[in-house]
Amino acid sequence: MSTTDPNPPIQRGSNLRINPLLTATWMHLLLSGVAFIMCLPFVWMVLTSLKPLSEVGLDTWMPTTYQWSNYRDVFDYENPDINRRGIQFARFYWNSIFVASWVTFLQVTTSAMAAFAFSRLNWPGRDRVFLMYLGTMMLPGLVMMIPNYQIMIELGLVDTFPGLILPAAFSAFGTFLLRQFMLSIPASLDEAAEIDGASKWRVFWDIILPMSRPGLITLAIFTFMGNYNSFFWPLVMLKSESHYTLPIGLMYFDSSRGQSTHLLMAAVTMSVVPMVVIFIVLQKYLVKGIQLGAVKG
Amino acid sequence: MTLMQTPKGPTPIPTPGPTPGIHPELSPPTDQPFFTRQKRQLVWGLLFLSPNLIGFLVFTLIPLVLSLILAFSNWDLRLHNDRKSAQLAAAGESPEWVRFVGLDHFIRLFTDDNFWYYLGNTLFFMIGLPIGIALSLISAILLSKDLRGGSLKSWVIIFFGAVTIASFGILSAIGLGSAGITILLTGIFGLILVGGSVGGQTIYRTLFYIPNFTAGVATMLLWKKMYNPVNGPINDILSEPVDLIGRTIGQLPQQVMNGILLLMLGLGGIVIHLCATRLLRLFRDGEIGGVSAILGLFFLIVAPVTVVVFRWLPGMTYDISVLMVTVLGLGLAIARVGIHQDFFATASEGVGSSMMLSVGGMSAVFGLVGLGLAFHHLPVASADGLTPPNWLQDVYWAKPALMIMGLWGAIGSQTMLLYLAALTNVPGELYEAADIDGASPGQKFWNVTWPQLAPTTFFVVVMGVIGGLQGGFEMARVMTYGGPAGSTTTLAYFIYTEGFETGRLGFSSAVSWTMFLMVLIVTLFNWKFGNRYVND
Structure with missing residues (x-):
């Protein structure tokens, strides 16, 4: 190891004892090899989605002709040709986005308010209530499913969007995450505002909310993605096809048109790609949020 | 409840006296005698909390209590439904009410071979947990090295290496006259390599994390098709x-x-x-x-x-x-x-x-x-x-098949991100001290890195066990319907089929409470030993 390296690498947890160049090359090869294997299913997915039906079962990955019309056929649920008949994909897409957006809006709003109450307001019994909230984060959601379903029957909300949205709109995790964020905002800021005569609401709206924007965005992404992907609750709640969300619709596609793997893969591609794009664009917030959200206790 | 319905709370005039801090122990004791002040604080607190609290009561607390009551009842949709009641009424009998059956469900549960089999399945899937954690740790360690720290020369060599591999692939594909898949795959590999050598760990981290981020019904259907024993690619x-x-x-x-x-x-x-x-x-x-x-x-x-x-x-x-x-x-x-x-x-x-x-x-x-x-x-x-193997259609291979899919998503999971964060927090002096003592890389890992990462590992294991106990529903429902012969039925899927397909609401609640108790034990274990372990 040369001691006169003009540009010493940051040696945090690294151990470059052998020739650094050689090590780096091997590391790159290893990492890109693993990344490559991780990508393979997606490569197969895209290639299959471009195949004509006759090539679906073949062991050649490449389609001989690229049948781009598959992507159109997914939306075409009234096609008389059963092998080219799609599902109400646009509708499922819209339903998913609609439900996920509402849940996100409601959850971020209620969580932010609750987090403010838990981090900025000093009321008797606060810490006990917060402990109770923390405790419910450990509750398996499955325990509440059956009574929740019965409650939905009583409220007449089965197979409706409110029935899908409401139970997901309140989250102990979101409250916890935002509380962590808000605790890191210096208390002197809102104390100053209060001395200047601002009400609690103004402190919340004009100081705390803008300051905790990264936290709000992180929670919003998590909530949106979680509900875009959510499966259990839509599965038990939704009865009519026009209300299906994307995951339910995809499963329905698979069970009703089992042979049309090429169309299914086109649909899967179209539901995966937005997630990949969202992840790449917003990963800064996500990585932060995951690392912060895990700091429990 | 009456407090929560107070329309506006007190008028937002400037609060007199010093404002209390966040921590109650920091606020001056002179604040305490003002009852109105404390009450006002309570009103504000409840006002802000109420939207969340109402939802929490309606969709978490009440269902939780109901579920516990259900677990001791014989509510069964096949016995207690409107049609059945109408039939009984027509026959002149009174409709059968839901009865309290005490511990019957739990006794039945523990003597039921199926339950033990499904519990075994659930635990079997957890074998994937240490493997996934180990893979995440390895990738986190690899990613934590600053790969761009070297000189320009290493970039150049890696870049040309990638181009060579890519062109080799293209040439061999043309020379062999085989399908373009070789070109495509080599091209993708070269692209990742170039991207990684230019973009550093961010590119790899993104690629590792995408399977986890997109995990859901869509990717499960993808794997279901890939596992097809007759015409699947695997x-x-x-x-x-x-x-x-x-x-x-x-x-x-x-x-x-x-x-x-x-x-x-x-x-x-x-x-x-x-x-x-x-x-x-x-x-x-x-x-x-x-x-x-x-x-x-x-x-x-x-x-x-x-x-x-x-x-x-x-x-x-x-x-x-x-x-x-x-x-x-x-x-x-x-x-x-x-x-x-x-x-x-x-x-x-x-x-x-x-x-x-x-x-x-x-x-x-x-x-x-x-x-x-x-x-x-x-x-x-x-x-x-x-x-x-026939993968999903084989009693012995269905579970490993699902575990392989799970590992695909588990390498770049939140575990990896947590390890990455923890690795940057390991003090560099520890490695320097180890270097001075002449420690080998292995010794440095076991005596410096691993102990320093112990809190993270503990957290990840506990969370993994808690998640694993509740897991497996989506995979079972989308890919195998819990089969073949119940070999991929986990507790979660069992609860679903009993509650929402068979209609034995009482029994299903009992199973879910059994699962809850197991989760609770792990959680208590975590509270008892986790904090102490994490703090040292």
């Missing part, structure tokens, strides 16, 4: 090498296979020995207490030895072998811990680390023994040609 790729392996092994004498089995058993013994030695050293150094050491040794020894004894000693029933090995293991553990302790530790100190060590060692031993057994049985199995 068996297309596997069939030739598997056939070759089968033919090769068919020619080897059985003795070689027996030798491999013995080798694996020996390796398993060495793993147990190493883990036990480490446990005892930790005990002697006062890092873990007596109870922790005994528990660790016990788990390390009992489970693997039981399996071996049960399998190879003739005339052994399961109960006797468990009993025998338990007594033996406990005795041995207590005897070993009876040795002199250099530094004192309270009895239950370090339960977390000793359990992790022993469970990790146990998994490794099981893996080795399983591999050995697989080799042992291979010549017979491949007598008339070896074919790739």
Whole structure:
């Protein structure tokens, strides 16, 4: 190891004892090899989605002709040709986005308010209530499913969007995450505002909310993605096809048109790609949020 | 509730006196006598909390209580429904009401073989947990090295290496005249390599994390199609090498296979020995207490030895072998811990680390023994040609198939991100000190990195176990319907089928509460030992 390296690498947890160049090359090869294997299913997915039906079962990955019309056929649920008949994909897409957006809006709003109450307001019994909230984060959601379903029957909300949205709109995790964020905002800021005569609401709206924007965005992404992907609750709640969300619709596609793997893969591609794009664009917030959200206790 | 419905609360005039801080202990005690002030605080607090609190009461707390009541009732939609009531009314009988049945469901549950089978499935899937954590840790360590720290030269070499690989692929594809898939795949590989060498760890981290981020029904359907034994790509790729392996092994004498089995058993013994030695050293150094050491040794020894004894000693029933090995293991553990302790530790100190060590060692031993057994049985199995498994349609392969899919998503999971964060927090001086002492990379990992990461590992394991107990529903529902023959039915899927398909609401609630209690035990374990462990 040369001691006169003009540009010493940051040696945090690294151990470059052998020739650094050689090590780096091997590391790159290893990492890109693993990344490559991780990508393979997606490569197969895209290639299959471009195949004509006759090539679906073949062991050649490449389609001989690229049948781009598959992507159109997914939306075409009234096609008389059963092998080219799609599902109400646009509708499922819209339903998913609609439900996920509402849940996100409601959850971020209620969580932010609750987090403010838990981090900025000093009321008797606060810490006990917060402990109770923390405790419910450990509750398996499955325990509440059956009574929740019965409650939905009583409220007449089965197979409706409110029935899908409401139970997901309140989250102990979101409250916890935002509380962590808000605790890191210096208390002197809102104390100053209060001395200047601002009400609690103004402190919340004009100081705390803008300051905790990264936290709000992180929670919003998590909530949106979680509900875009959510499966259990839509599965038990939704009865009519026009209300299906994307995951339910995809499963329905698979069970009703089992042979049309090429169309299914086109649909899967179209539901995966937005997630990949969202992840790449917003990963800064996500990585932060995951690392912060895990700091429990 | 009346407070929460107060329309606006007090008028937002400037609050007199010093404003209390966030921490109650910091606020001046002179604030306390003002009752109105405290009340005002309460009103504001409840106002802000109420939207969330109402939802929390309606969709969490009330259902939770209802679910507990349900668990002791015989509510069954097949017995208690409108049609049935109408029939009974028409026949002049009173409709049957939902009754309180006490512990009936729980008794039925514990005597039900299916429940134990499904619980076993759930636990079996958790074998993937240590593997996933290990893979995440390895990738986090690889990603934590600053790969762009080198000179420009390394970039140039990597770049040209990638271009060479890519062009080699293209040329060989053209030369061989085969399909363009080689070009495509090599191109993708080259692209990743170039991207990685220019963009550094961010590119790799993104690619590792995407399977996890997109995990859901969509990717499960993708894997379902890939696992198709007839025309799925996995068996297309596997069939030739598997056939070759089968033919090769068919020619080897059985003795070689027996030798491999013995080798694996020996390796398993060495793993147990190493883990036990480490446990005892930790005990002697006062890092873990007596109870922790005994528990660790016990788990390390009992489970693997039981399996071996049960399998190879003739005339052994399961109960006797468990009993025998338990007594033996406990005795041995207590005897070993009876040795002199250099530094004192309270009895239950370090339960977390000793359990992790022993469970990790146990998994490794099981893996080795399983591999050995697989080799042992291979010549017979491949007598008339070896074919790739039927994956999701095979009772024995369905679970591993789902685990492989799970690992695909688990490498770049939040575990990896947490490890990445933890790795940057390891003080560099520790490595410098280790370097001065002339430590090898392995020694540095086990004596610096691993202990420093212990809090993260503990957290990840606990969360993984809690998640694993509740897991497996989506995979079962989307990919296998819990089959074949219930081999992929986990507790979560069992609760779903009982509650929402069969309609036994009471029984299903009882199962869900049983699962909840298991989660609770793990959580309590975490609270008891996690914090102490995390804080040191």
